[in-house]
Amino acid sequence: MDLSSLASEVELESTLDRVCDDKALLVELLGMLVDDFKGEQAEFIAHLENEDYPWLRSKAHHHKGIGANLGLLNFMAAAKSLETFAQLANQAKCKEAFQEMLNTVLHVEELLTNLAEK
16 A cells, blocks of 8 residues: 555654554554544534633643654644643634644545545
């Protein structure tokens, strides 16, 4: 399985090392992240609107770890930004960081769909 099309979002070399070069497992884990994050989208938006910064900080920290483990550098950076801006209680920047996370997830979803079609 050629995963090179994922390289725009996933740091493949180190991530494949973490999953013992099990490409199918990596694809499965990325798919799980996509499904979970999209499933949480409404909840995220509600907490953003309600300015629930402790919840946002906690979720951002959680997703920062997931991003690091899956080699999703852009996702991880956006989660780190969300964590920081939640600590600062900056709603506008939190929304921007969340949108960056969502954009990355949607791009990963598109890449996975294209990979499955090959």
